[in-house]
Amino acid sequence: MFRRTFWFGTGVAAGVWATTKVNRKLRQLTPESLAATAANKAIETGARIKDRAVGFALDVRDNMAQREAELTDALGIRESPELPAPRRIAAIENTTYTTKSYKTHPYNRNEDH
Template sequence: MFRRTFWFTAGAAAGVWATTKVNRKLKKLTPESLAAQAANKAIEAGHRLKDFALDVRNGMAEREAELGDALGLSAPVDAELPAQRRFSAIENTNTPHTKHAKYLDNTTYSYNRNEDH
């Protein structure tokens, strides 16, 4: 009799354990659970990508500093050297160029192709 009771209890415990396992797996496979898992994985991947980008940016800054030191770009400017020249990107149109001054008169020309002739 004791033997039958033992096996009955062991079978019932195994059934409860298996049912619990199956229910947990089924809950993990519901659409809501799958969506939550995918969202968590996406957030985790985003954090990893952000960390990678920050590492790359720090590495670039370090390498740029190394190259600046190697090329002497970060060295202090010598006081005996003249200041760096700055060139104007826009031409001064108030004064005519002496080279082409003989061709300049006060006539205005229209270069509009759509203008009636």
């Protein structure tokens, strides 16, 4: 009798364990769960790529500054040259041309000839 009870209990425990495992796996394979897992992985990958890109950019900037200093010393440049002031383009104002006088403007190409 004890033997049958033991094996019955063992079978029940194995059945509960297997059912729990199967249900857990089925919940992981639902579309919502798969979408959430994919989104989490994408966010993690994006963060890793961003960290690497920022590190790379900082390394490039440091090396660029170092190389610029080397070239400045090699060429004997002590000060940065001053650039000329930017040129200003004068706007030509036509006081006779307004939106209201568009059709009556003497230089309107769309007039009948």
